[in-house]
Amino acid sequence: MRKETTMKFKTIFVLLCISILNACSQKSPHTYNSTLNLKQVMEWVIDPSADVVWDSVKYITTSSGTEEISPKTDADWESIRNSAATLIQAGNILMLDHLAKDNQQWHEFAKRLSTNAEVALKAAQNKDKDALFDAGGNIYNACKACHDKYANFDKPQN
Template sequence: MAAAPRPRLRLSRTTVAILLVCGAVAGGGRWYVSRAESAQVASAREAKSGSPFKVFATIQELMDSTVDPAADGVWDSVAVISTEAGVEKREPRTPEEWQEVRRHALTLLEAMNLVVMEGRHAAPPGAQPKLGELDPKQIDVLIRANKPSFAAFADDVRATTLEALAAIDKRDVKALVVAGGKIDQACEGCHVTFWYPESAAPR
């Protein structure tokens, strides 16, 4: 004997809409809970590591965006340029020009703290080494194996940049040129040691 057909439940459009809204709210609640749980996990990890700092950029990206422009701002502030019109001697003269050079020096000084932060890789994934450079993964290994040496190079850049700051505050162009040369030597020493140790002709 065939079973009697079950009566169908007919819902009004209003009822269906209410059910959909309730479902969405419930789902949203789960989403908010998930986000809250993620925040708690991140907070716990941060507390475990003992550091509130997070590393995003690689050393290469930090160099391109911060270190190189700041160093160039110090080096290029004093120059002798030969053109068809003659020889131009460039140096900061006005308070505004000296202040601009000082900004570059301060940026370079603080950037060294960023360069040596734990967990910062040499270059983004897939980055290709320049001519004469080690592969980024090799650079990472070299830095991890020689952290004190890497930090010492950063200290050298800081020390020479402080000399540049002192020259800037005294508005001493000659001393600024000398300090700029020392900054260049400190930077190049790090590059030769960690980026292209096997190159006979560093860039």
């Protein structure tokens, strides 16, 4: 009786090992949802998130002096952090095969977006408005570098 039980467990153990081995040797299919084209990723994912970062710290100069706009509440800082996080991930999304225009410089520009957005994210976590302002400028340069090379805004886009 005891022996039988041990055998049973052994069999289960062996079967378990085989199924784990099978699972590991199978390559994951890597099928991505490609519903959004590049234009939609730009307009619906990247642009609104960048706007949150850019609008967060501003200096408005009028004849009566310079007014500073900066995040006030915890909720303000959190929303900036979330948008910066979206931009970090957007850099990764841009490297997906169906969006990337090539395997070299495109990837560098996409990484540059993520890296600068990471600085913005840290600035938001530290509630450091100066660092956030600078990171916003560097994010803008990352957008512009890629647009200068790959986007032709004069032509009708699909």
